Amino acid sequence: MDSTLFIAWTMVAAASLTLAVVHALVWLLDRRRVDNLAFCVLAVSVAAIARIEYGMMRAATPQEYAEWLRWIHVALFFVALGLVLFVRLHFGSARMWLGWTVIALRGVVTLSNVLGPAGASWAVLRVDQMPLFGEYAASGVGAVRPVQWLATMTSILLFIYVLDAFVPLWRNPDREVRRRATVVGGGIVAFVLIATIQPQLVIWGVLHMPIMVSPAFLLMLGVMTYELCRDIVRSAGIEQEARRLRDDLAHIARVSTLSELSGSLAHELNQPLGAILRNAEAAQLMLEHKAPDLAELRAIMSDIRSDDQRAGAIIERMRALLKRNSIELHDVPLQPLAREVLALVHTDAAARRVTLDLAVPEDLPPVAGDRVQLSQVLLNLLVNGIDAVSESSRRRVAIAARRADERTIEVAVADSGHGIAPAILPRVFEPFVTTKAKGLGIGLAVSRTIIEAHGGRLWAQNNLDSGATFRFTLPVAAGG
Amino acid sequence: MSEPIVRVVDDDGSYARALSRLLTARGYQVTSYASGAELLAQLSSEPRGCVVMDLHMPGMDGLELQSELARRGLRLPVVFLTGAADIPSSVSAMRGGAVDFLEKRAPSEQLTAAVERALASDREQREVRERFAGLTERELEVLRHVLRGRMNKQIAADLGIHERTVKLHRTAVTSKVGVRSVAELATLARDAGLV
DSSP, X not given: OOOHHHHHHHHHHHHHHHHHHXXXXXXXXXXXXXHHHHHHHHHHHHHHHHHHHXXXXXXXXXXXXXXXXXXXXXXXXXXXXXXXXXXHHHHOOSOHHHHHHHHHHHHHHHHHHHHSSSSSSEEEEEEEEEEETTEEEEEEEEEEOHHHHHHHHHHHHHHHHHHHHHHHHHTOSOHHHHHHIIIIIHHHHHHHHHXXXXXXXXXXXXXXXXXXXXXXXXXXXXXXXXXXXXXXXXXXXXXXXXXXXXHHHHXXXXXXXXXXXXXXXXXXXXXXXXXXXXXXXXXXXXHTSSSOXXXXXXXXXXXXXXXXXXXXXXXXXXXXXXXXXXXXXXXXXXXXXXXXXXXXXXXXXXXXXXXXXXXXXXXXOOEEEOHHHHHHHHHHHHHHHHHHHTTSSSOEEEEEEEEEETTEEEEEEEEOSOOOOTTTGGGTTSTTOOOSSSOOSOHHHHHHHHHHHTTOOEEEEEOXXXXXXXXXXXXXXXXX | OOOOEEEEEOSXXXXXXXXHHHHHHTTOEEEEESSHHHHHHHOOSSOOEEEEEESOOSSSOHHHHHXXXXXXXXXXXXXXXXXXXXXXXXXXXXXXXXXXXXETTOOHHHHHHHHHHHHHHHHHHHHHHHHHHTOOHHXXXXXXXXXXXXXXXXXXXXXXXXXXXXXXXXXXHHHHHTOSSHHHHHHHHHHTTOO
C-alpha cells in the first residue's frame, strides 16, 4: 500500500487534521476566537475529502465510485459552511445573504445525494484506470443529472461570495489592510477557484482525470493559518504594548504626584539632615572642652546614625515610587504600607492643617499585591483627599481597612470635604478628568487600572454627611 | 534674676534634641518642648529668653503659637525654623514679629546670630519695661494721655487735677525713664508694650 498516491493523500489528510487540532485548541483556550472554530470545521472537512478522494481513486467499479461520491458531498457541505463562516468572522466584509444561500443550496445538494439513490447529481457510468504519478487511479465518466446544475451554481456562488468579501478590502486606504487582502484574500480566492474548477471540468466531461481538490484546499488552509497566526502573534504584541503603556502611565502619574509632593519631601529630608548637622556641630563644640561628656557624645553618635537611616528610608521610598516597574505580586501587610504613605504626606497635611487618621487593624491578613503600585494608589487617594478638605472647615482624611469576606480586603479613603459633584461622579475615573487647576487627571485612572490589574475594584461615593469615600478591594494573600 | 532661656519647640524629637545640644554647647540655657501646647503649659508669667520653633507642627503650628503667645501678652522673641522655607509663611511670620526665619539646615553661625538677636531684643524690652516699672499709677495715667497727644490743660480737666500737677507728673516720668523728648518717650513706651 505504500504507493505515492497513498502517501500523498494521507499526508494531505494528516496535515489538515493537524491544523484542525491546533485551531480547535486555540478556540478552546479563547472561546471568543470563533473564526478558529470555523477554520477547524473547514480543516476536518478537507481531511475527509482527502480520504474520500483516495477511496475514489482506488475504486474498481462505478458502484464503489458512486458510493464515495455520496460522502464527498457531506464533506463539501462542511467545507462550504466553514469557509463561509471563516470569511465572514475573520474579514467581516462578506455579504451574509450570499453566504446563507451557498450553505442552503449546498445543503440541498448534499441531502439529495445522501438520501437519494447513488449518483443523484452525477451518474457514474464507468471508471477508467488512468496513469497518475506512476500508478493507476480510477477516473469516473458519467452523465450529469439536474441536481448537478445546482451543485455547479453553488460552487460559482461560493467563489463570488469569497471574491466579493475581498474586493472592499483591496480598496481599503490602509496599506496594511490592502496587503493582507492581497496575500490572504488572493490566496483563498485562487485556491477556491482551483478547487471549484477542477471537479467541475471532470464532472462535465471536459477533463479526463481523477477528482483532486484536497491539495488545493490544503494550500488554502495554509494561507488561512498564516493569517490567523499572524493575528495571534500581533494581538500578543498589542497586549504587551498595552501593559507597557499602563506601566508608563503609572510612572508618569507617580512622577507628577511626586513633583506635587516634592516640597514636602524636601522638608521631610531636611528634618533628619538638619538633626545630623546640629548634632555634628554640637559634638565638635563639646570635643573642644578639656573633659568632654563621653556619654552625651555617644548619644549624639547614635542619634546621627538613626537620623541617617531615617533620611535613607525617605530616599528609598522616593526611589521605589519613581522606579518604573511592572506588577510584582507579594504578600503585602496593609498597616505598614499605609503608615509609609502617611509619612510621605504627613508634612504636607500638617502644613495645611489636615488631620490624618489610620484605622487599619493590626491583625488584618496581608493582601496579594505590588507594594510600590499599591502605595501609589494610596498616595493618589490621600493626596486627593487632602486637596479636597484643605478648603473646608473640617479637615480630616482617614484610611480604613477591613476584611470584606474570606478572600477580600476592602480599603477606604474617606475625606470630610465637599464631596464630588454628581455631574462628575460617574466620570472621575476617566483619564484627563480633573477638578484641580494643575492636575493632569490621570491619578484616579491609573489607580483604577492598578487595582483592576490586582483583581480588585475601585469606586467612589459621596458620604451621607460630608465629603467622599474612595473604596477599593484587594485579594487576601494566599497564606492569609 | 533668672538666666534667659532658649525654648526649642519641635515635634521632631531628634531635631529638637540636636538643636538643644548645640545651643547648650554654645553656652545657652535650653529647654525643649514637643509642641506649642506643651510650651504654653509650662511657661511662667514673666518668661525671659526666646523661642526657637518649627513652623510646621501637627496640632498648633508655629504661626498659631506665635499669635497665641502675643494674645497672652507674652512678648518672647521668636525664631522660626522650617524644613523648606516658602514665601507666604515667612512673610506672615515676619509680620507677626518674628526675629528671624531660617531653614533647619541653616549655617550654625546664622542660627546663633538669630538666637543672639532674639535674646538681645528680649533684654532690651525688659530694660525698657524696667525703666517704666518705677512709675506710679498716676504717672502712668498721665503718660498714656501724653502719648495720645493731649495738652496739659486737657489732661488736667480729664483727671480733675491742677495743670501744674500734670506738669510735675510729666517731669517725673521723663526723669524716671531717662528721656528728654516726648518722641523718645513714645518710642520707648511702644517697645515696652505700653501702647
